Amino acid sequence: MPNPLRGLFRKGWQRRRRKNKNRPKNNGNGALSRGQRRKRAQREIHELEKGGIMPSFDELQPLLTCSGKATQYFYDKGVLQPPTNCPRCTHPVTYKPNARNTVRCRRSDCPFIIPTACDKCGDQVACYTEETTGEVLSAVCQNSACHWTWKQSGTAFECSINKGGVMENCRLEKNKILWLIYLWLLKVPARTAGVLSSVSEGTVSRWYRHWRRLVTEMVLQAGREEYMLGGPGRIVEMDEGKFGKRKDNRGRCVNADWVFGMVERGGERKMALAVVPNRKADTLLPLITAFVLPGTTIHTDMHGGYNKIEEQEGYNYTHKRLCHKYEFVAQDGTHTQTIEGNWRVLKKNVPESQREGSDLQEYLYECMWRRKHTNDLWASFMVGLARLRYRPADIDRLWDHREMVDDPDNYDPDDDSESSDDDCSLSADSSVSEISVSDPSSDYMVI
Structure with a gap:
């Protein structure tokens, strides 16, 4: 027979443990941990975009x-995005889940409307008629790579929901x-x-x-416009990096391209990247004026391609420079540490076999897109x-x-x-x- 007085004479720490058993744990400062916040914010399938975080x-x-x-x-x-109307009889069609993943017109008279173009590739069709009555029996696509055939006794208009998409x-x-x-x-x-x-x-x-x-x-x-950097009161750091080099000039020859990078200092650290054939002023200045808003404070090193930044009419740039031979952070706070730190991340995300030409530019655009939509x-x-x-x-x-x-x-x-x-x-x-x-x-x- 169980003891009816069991549990009435527990020690203090046992009573507190039993009382606090269902309380959520925290990370020591009273706030819930990241895993607990995610668990509490568990979303349904139709709410995966809610919250601005990657789905778990x-x-x-x-x-x-x-x-x-x-x-x-x-x-x-x-x-x-399947068609919403039948191209033959203009009757509305709706998608209903099926094994073929198609939409089709279910009107009874739709199969007997002779098509004027191929439903699969849009090419012209050739009609075959009966010799005695002249009635059209079938229509065959004239494209040799497409074998679509319409028959009078066949099914109604049917189209895959994948057509015209990725x-x-x-x-x-x-x-x-x-x-x-x-x-x-x-x-x-x-x-x-x-x-x-x-x-x-x-x-x-x-x-x-x-x-x-x-x-x-x-x-x-x-x-x-969506990737413009800087503005009045904002700082943009600029630098050039070469994606690919040989250590001590030894080993096989490596094809590498120069990349010109601009990063806005701040929380989002928006960036603009472009593959350039050289580091001359005629190449860098058009990119600067294309991506940096007027009134921006620009931090660079002592490279000669930046000498005429403040001479650009109508942009009112403030140009601050420092010499990396003597210092990396000037006394007035001028530095390019933000863009220098991004080179390592960028080179880590670009395979060595893709660090040349348009292939490299693809990866740079991907990095820009990921940074903007972090x-x-x-x-x-x-x-x-x-x-x-x-x-x-x-x-x-x-x-x-x-x-x-x-x-x-x-x-x-x-x-x-x-x-x-x-x-x-x-x-x-x-x-x-x-x-x-x-x-x-x-x-x-x-x-």
Whole structure:
């Protein structure tokens, strides 16, 4: 028989322990730890963008393990944008989850409307009629690479929800694509990401390159206005760094490019980076006036390319310099320690095999985008995916076109055989068909 007086005569520390058993622990100063705050702020799937922090694995687990839920998530965020009206009968069509991931017109008379263009590639179709009655029996696409055929007794209009987007003609499941987006935002190496997502390393590398080029397009289309630095009362530090060198000038020759960097001193530490062919004043001054607002205080070293900063008319720059041979921080507070500290981080994020030309500029644009959207990487990337509807093949063609334009040895503006007007309209969405190509007169791309 249990003792009815048990627990009435506990010691003081036992009573306090029992009383405080359910209280949340803190980190010693009365505030909840980061893990406790995240646990209390556990979000639902439709609230992943809320709070401005990267989703945790627990929050994304339902999407990462189920292709149907991942597809629905992409559809809700606008990444997948199927047609809302039937192109034949203009009847509204809605997406309902199905095994084929398609939308279709369910009107009974829609199959008997003869199509005038291919539903798959948009090319012309050839109609085949019956000899006696002249009734159209079928229509076949004239594109040899497309085998689409319409028959009078076939199904109604049906279109994949992936058409015209980043996932068109993609055989990878939607949850695997979401996996790769999540791992790329967390800077997980391609080999490790392949093991975690059960995808081959080559496929992961190709998708990583696609995400990086999409981010580059986000930066280019946003314009330099969103990446302007400085202003009255603000300080911008400038420096040049060479990505790649030999120790004591020994070993094999290393191809390396100069990178000009500008960082605004402050909490966000916004930056602007560009690959430059040299460090002359004629190269650096246009970049400074393009990215630094008037009235800014500029800190640099004693390099001769900065001699004429204060002579720029209409910008009213205040230029302070120091000589690194004698000091790294001047008595009046002038220093370039912020930009010097960023070089190590940038070089760590750029592979040694990609530190040259346009490949290097891609990584620099990625660093600029990550720095600007540090607090909302997930939400900003989803918004960019919904706005920029580039397929991997299309964006590769776009970058090949840009590299051809940027190469003065291989580019001829009067030659129409290598590039045409159709090469610039690489997106299924007409709203992004106006693509800004870099200036052919410059050696490398800048915004």
